[in-house]
Amino acid sequence: MPDGLRGIYLNYIAALNEQRLADLGRFVHADLTYNDQPWSLAQYQERLADDRRRIPDLHYDVQNLLTGPDEVACRLWFDCSPQGEFLGIEVGGRRVAFAEHVFYRFRGDRIAEVRSLIDTASIRSQLK
Amino acid sequence: MPDGLRGIYLNYIAALNEQRLADLGRFVHADLTYNDQPWSLAQYQERLADDRRRIPDLHYDVQNLLTGPDEVACRLWFDCSPQGEFLGIEVGGRRVAFAEHVFYRFRGDRIAEVRSLIDTASIRSQLK
Numbered sequence: 001m002p003d004g005l006r007g008i009y010l011n012y013i014a015a016l017n018e019q020r021l022a023d024l025g026r027f028v029h030a031d032l033t034y035n036d037q038p039w040s041l042a043q044y045q046e047r048l049a050d051d052r053r054r055i056p057d058l059h060y061d062v063q064n065l066l067t068g069p070d071e072v073a074c075r076l077w078f079d080c081s082p083q084g085e086f087l088g089i090e091v092g093g094r095r096v097a098f099a100e101h102v103f104y105r106f107r108g109d110r111i112a113e114v115r116s117l118i119d120t121a122s123i124r125s126q127l128k
Numbered sequence: 129m130p131d132g133l134r135g136i137y138l139n140y141i142a143a144l145n146e147q148r149l150a151d152l153g154r155f156v157h158a159d160l161t162y163n164d165q166p167w168s169l170a171q172y173q174e175r176l177a178d179d180r181r182r183i184p185d186l187h188y189d190v191q192n193l194l195t196g197p198d199e200v201a202c203r204l205w206f207d208c209s210p211q212g213e214f215l216g217i218e219v220g221g222r223r224v225a226f227a228e229h230v231f232y233r234f235r236g237d238r239i240a241e242v243r244s245l246i247d248t249a250s251i252r253s254q255l256k
Contacts, residue, residue, distance in 0.1 A: 064201065064233075066195065068194045073192065099243070101229035102229075
């Protein structure tokens with residue numbers, strides 16, 4: 001399937017941007033690992049819902065996207081205003097811009113492994 | 129050239145692991161951007177040499193590697209003992225393990241753009 005994972009991944013990001021978290025099971029296995037910890041789909045869904053509650057203007061912007069036979073790597077860009085605390089940082093509604101670099105492994109057409117780094121150092125330096 | 133960038137990138141990592149920083153010009157343009165800042169090859173070389181001085185047992189371990197037509201994405205893993213301060217963190221020779229997630233853009237067969245995130249939050253939590 002040419003560009004299969006690329007298309008699936010962009011549909012996943014579209015679902016996040018359109019706040020269709022109920023659709024998440026189409027893109028993510030019932031059991032996955034998140035930064036090498038075992039997570040359930042429900043936990044992953046709750047994490048994404050929590051991000052959305054903290055960041056009402058959350059938008060996932062794909063900056064770099066690479067795919068392999070069963071892997072996706074993506075640099076996501078965020079330009080948003082987290083309310084209160086986010087990732088242990090008291091942002092308090094100020095506008096910040098930052099990157100997330102994520103590697104995903106797919107089993108079939110769904111995500112089975114997520115390894116994510118978020119640029120918290122940049123968020124902190126923007127708040128100084 | 130099938131797998132061209134993959135082979136070039138693995139040769140670049142081998143050069144770093146074998147401490148052949150004088151070879152860096154084979155893999156990196158004279159002018160590049162590092163996290164969207166203009167850098168020279170000499171600056172990049174000095175940054176890598178500085179990492180090596182701070183971390184005598186530095187080894188670059190490729191965990192995830194994806195390539196596109198002119199891009200490489202890599203999750204690197206480090207298990208090492210930075211002496212003194214590293215990335216603004218006083219590590220003082222203790223052993224830490226952490227990831228770096230990097231996206232590279234190539235122009236021809238050399239790196240022209242590096243976008244890197246290092247998991248400093250994990251380093252800090254391992255030192256607690």
